[in-house]
Amino acid sequence: MITEPQTNYQADDRGYYGDFGGAFIPEMLYPNVEELRSQYVQIMQEPSFQKEFNQLLKDYVGRPTPLYYAERFSKKYNTKIYLKREDLCHTGAHKVNNTIGQILMAKRLGKNRIIAETGAGQHGVATATVCALMGLECIVYMGAIDIERQAPNVARMKMLGATVRPAMSGSRTLKDATNEAIRDWINNPVDTHYIIGSVVGPHPYPDMVARFQSVISEETKKQLQEVEGRENPDYVVACVGGGSNAAGLFYHYLDQPEVGIIAVEAAGKGIDTGESAATSALGREGIIHGSKTLLMQTPDGQITEPYSISAGLDYPGVGPMHANLFRTGRGEFISITDDDAMQAGLELSKLEGIIPAIETSHALAIFEERKFKPDDVIVINLSGRGDKDLNTYIEYFKL
Amino acid sequence: MNRIQQKLQENKKLLSLYFTAGYPAINDTMSILQQLQDSGVDMVEIGLPFSDPLADGPTIQESSTAALKNGMTTQLLFDQLKDVRKTIDIPLIVMGYFNPMLQYGVEKFCATCAAIGIDGIIMPDLPLAEYEAEYKTIFEKHGLINVFLITPQTSDERIRQIDAASNGFIYMVSSASTTGAQSGFGNTQSDYFKRIDAMNLTNPQIVGFGISNSDTFQAATAFAKGAIIGSAFIKHISAHGANSVADFVKTIR
Numbered sequence: 114m115i116t117e118p119q120t121n122y123q124a125d126d127r128g129y130y131g132d133f134g135g136a137f138i139p140e141m142l143y144p145n146v147e148e149l150r151s152q153y154v155q156i157m158q159e160p161s162f163q164k165e166f167n168q169l170l171k172d173y174v175g176r177p178t179p180l181y182y183a184e185r186f187s188k189k190y191n192t193k194i195y196l197k198r199e200d201l202c203h204t205g206a207h208k209v210n211n212t213i214g215q216i217l218m219a220k221r222l223g224k225n226r227i228i229a230e231t232g233a234g235q236h237g238v239a240t241a242t243v244c245a246l247m248g249l250e251c252i253v254y255m256g257a258i259d260i261e262r263q264a265p266n267v268a269r270m271k272m273l274g275a276t277v278r279p280a281m282s283g284s285r286t287l288k289d290a291t292n293e294a295i296r297d298w299i300n301n302p303v304d305t306h307y308i309i310g311s312v313v314g315p316h317p318y319p320d321m322v323a324r325f326q327s328v329i330s331e332e333t334k335k336q337l338q339e340v341e342g343r344e345n346p347d348y349v350v351a352c353v354g355g356g357s358n359a360a361g362l363f364y365h366y367l368d369q370p371e372v373g374i375i376a377v378e379a380a381g382k383g384i385d386t387g388e389s390a391a392t393s394a395l396g397r398e399g400i401i402h403g404s405k406t407l408l409m410q411t412p413d414g415q416i417t418e419p420y421s422i423s424a425g426l427d428y429p430g431v432g433p434m435h436a437n438l439f440r441t442g443r444g445e446f447i448s449i450t451d452d453d454a455m456q457a458g459l460e461l462s463k464l465e466g467i468i469p470a471i472e473t474s475h476a477l478a479i480f481e482e483r484k485f486k487p488d489d490v491i492v493i494n495l496s497g498r499g500d501k502d503l504n505t506y507i508e509y510f511k512l
Numbered sequence: 513m514n515r516i517q518q519k520l521q522e523n524k525k526l527l528s529l530y531f532t533a534g535y536p537a538i539n540d541t542m543s544i545l546q547q548l549q550d551s552g553v554d555m556v557e558i559g560l561p562f563s564d565p566l567a568d569g570p571t572i573q574e575s576s577t578a579a580l581k582n583g584m585t586t587q588l589l590f591d592q593l594k595d596v597r598k599t600i601d602i603p604l605i606v607m608g609y610f611n612p613m614l615q616y617g618v619e620k621f622c623a624t625c626a627a628i629g630i631d632g633i634i635m636p637d638l639p640l641a642e643y644e645a646e647y648k649t650i651f652e653k654h655g656l657i658n659v660f661l662i663t664p665q666t667s668d669e670r671i672r673q674i675d676a677a678s679n680g681f682i683y684m685v686s687s688a689s690t691t692g693a694q695s696g697f698g699n700t701q702s703d704y705f706k707r708i709d710a711m712n713l714t715n716p717q718i719v720g721f722g723i724s725n726s727d728t729f730q731a732a733t734a735f736a737k738g739a740i741i742g743s744a745f746i747k748h749i750s751a752h753g754a755n756s757v758a759d760f761v762k763t764i765r
C-alpha cells in the first residue's frame with residue numbers, strides 16, 4: 114500500500130525538500146524525466162498498480178518482513194531494540210522494494226529497456242532480478258574498480274541475464290557508474306527507463322523511491338502496535354548511503370515529532386582522515402546527479418571520491434530528503450568508523466545469529482556512543498544480509 | 513549590443529569551436545584562443561572542466577579529467593582570461609556545469625565574467641525553470657547571454673518557451689546523444705533541422721554535438737545559422753598539439 118501523508122518533510126511539487134532537491138538536468142534528459150514526473154503519482158495510485166505491487170511484494174519478495182525484538186542485543190545495551198528484517202527480502206536487502214515498484218512503472222510507461230547503476234552490486238542484482246521476472250532487457254553500469262571488488266554480484270547479474278558494463282571514466286566507482294547510466298539515458302531517450310537505486314537523482318526520483326520504500330515504515334507501524342501497543346517507537350535508526358532504506362523507515366514517522374530520527378553515515382577511517390563518506394559532516398550544498406543536496410566536493414566544486422569499507426555507503430552525496438532532515442535538525446546524524454561497524458556486525462552475529470550487511474552494521478554500532486533509556490523503543494532498519502560481505506569480514510577478522 | 517548578438521547579425525554561417533580550458537597543458541588557454549581568432553573562427557566556447565560531465569562523451573570527459581589533473585580551477589581560468597579583451601575581439605562563451613559556478617558564487621561568477629569581457633554562458637545542467645526562478649536577474653544584470661539547448665526530442669511547445677527565454681541563439685543538439693564526433697548525419701537529422709527551421713523562431717540556431725568535419729558542418733548549417741565543433745577539435749589537438757589549431761580550422765571551411 115502506498116499512502117499519502119501530508120508532512121513538512123516531504124517533497125513539494127517541484128521536488129524540493131526545503132532547500133534541497135529539484136531537477137538540475139540537461140535538456141537532453143528533460144523529456145524522459147518530465148514523462149516520469151507528470152505521471153508517477155497517478156500511476157502509483159492506480160488500483161491495478163497497487164494490486165500488482167502488493168502482490169509481488171508479498172509472494173515474490175516475501176513481505177511483510179518481520180519486526181524482530183532482539184533480546185540479547187537489547188540486554189547488552191540496556192534498552193529495547195527491534196530489528197526490521199529487510200535482510201530477509203528476496204535478493205537480501207531492501208533494494209528490491211524499489212526495483213519492483215520501478216519495473217512496474219517502466220512497464221506502464223511502455224519502456225522495454227532498463228538501465229541501472231550499481232556500487233556493491235546489490236541494486237544491480239535487484240534490478241537484474243526484476244528484469245528477469247518481467248522479461249525486459251537489463252544493462253547495469255558498474256565502476257570498473259567495483260567489478261573487480263564484487264565478483265560474486267557481477268556473476269549473479271550475469272546469471273540473471275543482465276549485461277554488466279564497466280564505467281571506465283573518472284574514479285571508476287559508483288558515482289561514475291551513475292554518470293554512465295545517465296549518459297546511456299541521454300543516448301536512448303525513447304525506449305529506456307532508468308531505475309535509480311536510491312533516493313537520489315533529479316525529481317521525481319527521490320520522492321518516487323521513498324514512496325516505494327515507505328512500505329518499511331508502514332509495516333513497522335502495524336507490527337509495533339501489535340507488540341508494544343503503540344505505532345510510534347521512540348527512535349528509528351538507519352544507515353544512509355544515498356538514503357533509501359532510511360527514507361523507507363523514516364517515511365511515516367517524519368511528521369511525528371515524538372519519534373526521534375537517527376541517520377547513520379560511514380565515517381570510514383575517521384571524519385578527519387580524508388578517507389570518509391560522512392556527507393553531513395564533510396559536504397556542502399551543491400549539485401550531483403541532477404539534485405541540489407549536500408555533497409563532498411573540493412572548494413572549486415569538483416565532486417570528490419568518498420571512502421568506506423562498505424561499498425553501499427560510499428556515495429559522495431546524500432538524498433535531498435536527508436539533507437533537509439540534517440539542516441532542519443529533524444534528524445540526528447551520527448557517523449561510524451569502519452572498525453566500529455565491523456565490530457558491531459560481528460557482535461550481532463554472535464548475539465542474535467544474524468550476519469548483517471556491512472552497511473547495516475554502521476546503524477548497529479551507534480550504541481557505544483549514543484545512550485538510550487532502558488524503556489526506549491528503538492527500531493533499526495536491518496537493511497541487508499551479510500552474505501555479499503563475507504570476503505570483507507573474512508579479510509578483516511582473519512576468519 | 514552584446515558581441516554575440518552582433519556576430520549573429522553578420523551575413524554568414526558561423527563557425528564556433530569548443531575547447532577544454534587547461535588542456536592539453538594548463539597554460540594553453542590564451543594561445544588556443546589567439547590561434548582560433550587568427551584562423552577566422554567566429555566564436556569560442558571555453559570549457560570549464562568538471563569532475564562529472566554527464567552530458568559529455570569520452571573525448572570531453574578525458575580532456576576534462578586531464579585539465580583538472582593539470583590544476584585548472586574556476587579562479588585560475590578567470591586569471592588567465594584577465595586581459596583577453598586586449599587581443600581577442602570575437603564573442604566568448606564560458607561553458608561548464610552548474611556546480612562549480614554555484615560554489616564560486618553565481619553573482620561573483622557573473623560579475624567576473626562581465627569584467628573580463630565574457631559574452632555568454634552555457635550551463636547544460638541549469639534548466640530553464642531553475643534559471644528563470646533563481647538566476648535570470650543576475651545573468652541579465654551583468655549583461656550575460658544564457659544559451660539554452662534543444663534536442664530532437666524537445667517538444668514544439670517547449671522550444672517556443674526556450675525561444676521566448678533566449679536573447680542570443682539556441683544551441684541545437686544534433687541528435688539524442690552526449691557530445692562526441694559522429695561521421696555523418698542521417699535523415700533523422702535533416703528532418704529535425706527542417707522542422708526547427710520551419711518554426712521561424714526569434715533566435716537563430718547553432719547546431720552542436722557530432723559536427724566533426726567539412727561535410728557535417730555544411731549539413732548542419734544548410735538550415736541553421738552556425739555550428740559548434742568540440743570533440744573533433746579536442747581530438748585534433750590531442751594528436752597534433754596545441755599549436756596546430758589553424759590546421760584543423762582549415763579543414764572545416
Ligand SMILES: Cc1ncc(COP(=O)(O)O)c(C=O)c1O
Pocket residue numbers: 206207232233235236310311312352353354355356357358359424425426470472473496497498
Ligand atoms: C544492505 C544495504 N544497506 C544500505 C545500503 C545503502 O543504500 P541506501 O542508503 O540507499 O539505503 C545499501 C546499498 O547498496 C545496501 O546494500
